[in-house]
Amino acid sequence: MKSKLLCIMLAAAMISTAAVPAFAAESGSVKNQETATGSSVTTAANSASTTTDTANSVSTTTDTAITAGTTTEEGITVKEPLKKLSLNEALKIMTTTGTRAETANLNKQSDMAVAKGYSEKYSDIKKALNDIDYLESLPLPYQQAALAQLGASSIVELAYDAQVAGATENNKKIMALRRNFANNNTENNYQADLNQIRQDTINIYNTVLLAEDNYKIAKDNLKAQQRNLQNVLAKKEVGLLTKKDVLQAQSALTDAEKEVRAAKTKMEYARMSFNYLLGYHVLQEVEFTDKLTESTGAAIDTEKAVKNALDNRNEIRGADFAKDIYKILFDDIAAYPKTSATYLNAQIKYLNAEKTAKDARVQIEIDIRNKAAEVADKKAALDAARSLQSYAQEGLRLITLTNEEGLSTVEELLTAQVNLYKANLNVAKATSEYNLALEAYLNAQGVGTMRIPL
Incomplete structure (x- = not known):
């Protein structure tokens, strides 16, 4: 009986100790302090990763209701296995079997x-005009007999009725032009649709990759702040640091937790948007292999790019077609009369x-030159970001060394860690922006992404 009571009392004591924040335990042995510190950091880590675990929790409790999957004959939603998807595979799906690919085909x-x-x-107009020409070539008796069958009193009346119906040489030219333009640009319009699908897919795929990287960076920063708090509390216990240092470390940990939650939310939203675009269930689990x-890519040749765009873009074809119609x-x-309203209009x-x-x-030339300049700007921004990253890494390394020797403050260490995190x-961010700028530049040299009315 005493043994059982002792076990209950020990269990209660352990629960009570785990519930006490580490920074509140300011007395006791170093060993006890370290134990409390471990509990605090674990608690903080669990708090910060609450958002991280939310998706798993939701998935666990709703596997038969809203998880990604297919519905069986019994009406039960069965979760589909994890999908692994590269960018090329996503592009293939979107341009061949996806919903938007079906729209492009329609x-x-x-x-x-x-x-x-x-x-x-065109054939109807041509036939009507040819019939009139044929009637004019017939001898008068046969001509009159044919006109009687058509219910017309003269060739002039027949020609007038045909003109009112739109059977004119001018309309024949226009219909021939429209026919040829439509036949020549049906495939171009289809390619423009595919280009838009491709561009949107690349954008959202890169958005997911960026969100995942940001989430990973935020979690790495959280781990660093957890280690900081452990170290600060240990040094505080032996009198090397003050309560102010503890509060600074705790504040940094709180900020890191907030950043993790925000990054997790953005990542989940990006993934759901991607799933929606590909026609998956919004909660489908996808591993992005890229x-x-x-x-x-190829070196930037602006002059060649301008020439390619001027030769291929749909916008130019559409504008030239409209000009040809108005010329006719x-x-x-x-x-x-050149002063008449009809002529002037x-x-x-x-x-x-x-x-x-x-x-x-x-405008197309300006667009291409601007996109080429944006690629150069984004590349310079990426190089600059990498240089700052190297500088921040070295700065943190040096501050860490001096902090261990007591030659720099906790505040200086925290500042260095934040600098590296940013x-x-x-x-x-610079990598994603450069990739998208390069894709936009390359994509603009073909037919583009704009459909033209036929």
Whole structure:
């Protein structure tokens, strides 16, 4: 009975000790202090990682309700296994079987239908005009018999009715132009859709990689602050440091906990956004096999890039097409008095279309040169961030050495750790921004991401 009572009392004492914050135990032996310190740091670590464990907790309690997976015939949601996904695999999914790939295919079919419609209208107009020409070539008796069958009194009446219906030489030219333009640019529009999908996928994949790196950096910083608190408390116990030093270390630990929670939230949001984009359940577990490293590509050749863009961009093709249409319409009223409203309106529309076509080339060139400059700027920013990271690493190393010898303060050590933490975040951010700038520059040299109306 006494043995049982003694065990209960020891268990209660252990629970009570674990509940006491380490920095509150300011008396007792060094050994007791270190024990309390370990409990405090463990408690702080558990507090900081509460957010980290939240996803696991949610997953555990909701596996049969909202976890990523498929639904069985019995209506039970079964969790799918972890997916491993590289950027290239994500791009393949998004451009072949994803929801947006299906939309791109539907857009392509729509463009093909538009092209076919123009072709049929062209054929109808051509046939109507050919029929009129044929009737004019017939001897008068046969001509009159044919007109009677058509319910027209004369060739002039028939030609007028055809013109009212849109069967004119001018419209035939326009329909031929539209037919050819639609046939020639259906594939370009499809490629523009795929380019947009590709760009969005790369952006969100990089966003996830950056969020994961930031989360890892924040957790590393948290571990460093936990070690700090342990060391400070140990030195405080033997009289080497003051309560102020303990409070500074505790404050730094609290800030680190906050940063971990914020980084965890951003990472989870980025992952859910990625899952949504790929058509997964928002809580699907995905392991991103690529890492956030600097992209390597061909050397930046701005002049070549400008030429490629001017030769390929959809915006230029669309502007040139509009100019050609307005030129046909303007030529059709060339016989009108040059001071008439009809002539002036047609002339203004053509001149505006011509100016738009010229401006499109200038705007595309500006776009390419600006993107090339952004790549250079982001590369310089990445190099600068790495230099600051190296400087911060060396600074922390030196401060750590002097702090161990009692030649620098806790505040100086904490400042050095924060500097390295921020430098690491900046390198991750600069790497992501450089990769995205390079991708945008390369992508802008083809048809681009803009669909043009056919």
